[in-house]
Amino acid sequence: MESKHTTDGVLVSNYIQGNEKSLEILIVRHKQRIFSFILSKILDREIAEDIFQDTFIKVINTLKRGKYNEEGKFLPWVMRIAHNLIIDHFRRIKRIPKFNNTDDFDIFDVLSDEMLSVENQLIKEQILGDVKSLIEELPEDQKEVLIMRMYKDMSFKEIAENTDVSINTALGRMRYALINLRKLVEKHHIILVN
Numbered sequence: 357m358e359s360k361h362t363t364d365g366v367l368v369s370n371y372i373q374g375n376e377k378s379l380e381i382l383i384v385r386h387k388q389r390i391f392s393f394i395l396s397k398i399l400d401r402e403i404a405e406d407i408f409q410d411t412f413i414k415v416i417n418t419l420k421r422g423k424y425n426e427e428g429k430f431l432p433w434v435m436r437i438a439h440n441l442i443i444d445h446f447r448r449i450k451r452i453p454k455f456n457n458t459d460d461f462d463i464f465d466v467l468s469d470e471m472l473s474v475e476n477q478l479i480k481e482q483i484l485g486d487v488k489s490l491i492e493e494l495p496e497d498q499k500e501v502l503i504m505r506m507y508k509d510m511s512f513k514e515i516a517e518n519t520d521v522s523i524n525t526a527l528g529r530m531r532y533a534l535i536n537l538r539k540l541v542e543k544h545h546i547i548l549v550n
Contacts, residue, residue, distance in 0.1 A: 360385075362381070364382060364385075364430035364431065365430065367379075367381055367382050367430075368382070368419065368424065368430055371419060372419055372420075372422070372424070379416065379419075382430065383412060386430075386431055386434065387408075389431070390408060390411065390431075390434060390435060390438055391404065391405075391408050393435060393438060393439075394407050394408055394411075394438050394442060397442045398442060398445065399507065403445065407438065407441050407442060407445060408438070410441050411434060411437050411438045411441055412434075414437050414441070415434055415437060443481075487537070487541075490537060490540040490541065491503065491537070493540055494533055494536055494537065494540075495536075497519075497529050498529050498530075498532055498533035498536060499533070500519060500529075501515055501519065501526055501529040501530050501533060502530065502533040502534075502537075504518065504519075505530060512526050512527055512530070
C-alpha cells in the first residue's frame with residue numbers, strides 16, 4: 357500500500373503496471389496546486405474544473421499508451437499539460453481577458469488573439485504576467501478600479517457602489533489607471549506583440 361512517502365515516480369510506475377490506486381494518490385497529492393494554477397488563469401470555477409478533468413484524462417491516456425518518459429518530473433509535466441489546455445481554451449473562445457469601455461488607450465487591445473502560434477501564446481502569457489505586476493505599481497484607488505473592471509468584470513456602476521464613489525469618479529480612476537499603465541509599459545520597456 358502506497359503512503360504519502362512514496363515518490364511520484366514510483367506511483368507513476370505502479371499505475372502503469374496496473375495499480376489504479378496509485379493514480380488516485382497522485383491526483384489527491386497534486387490536486388490543490390494544479391487546480392489553483394488553472395483557476396488563476398481562467399477565473400471561472402466551472403471551466404477550471406473542466407480543464408482540470410481534461411488534464412487528467414490526457415495524463416491517463418499518455419500513461420496508458422506508455423508515452424510518459426519524464427521520470428521524477430510528474431508535477432511539472434502535468435502543469436505543462438494544464439497550461440496547454442488553458443491556451444487551447446483561450447484559442448477556442450478567441451479572446452484573452454479584456455475590456456473596451458473607454459476611448460483611452462486600452463493595453464489589451466494591442467494583444468490581439470488571432471490564430472497565434474504556441475510561442476506567441478506563451479509570449480502573451482508572459483506579457484499578461486508583466487502587466488499584472490505593473491498594475492501593482494499603480495496608486496491604490498486606480499489599481500482597485502482596474503482589477504474590478506478587468507479581472508472581476510464588474511460594471512462601472514458596480515465599481516462605483518463597491519468603492520463608494522460616483523460613476524464619474526470610477527471612470528476617471530480607470531482613465532488615469534490606463535494612462536499610468538501605458539507610462540509604466542514604456543518605463544519598463546515591455547514589448548507588446550501584435
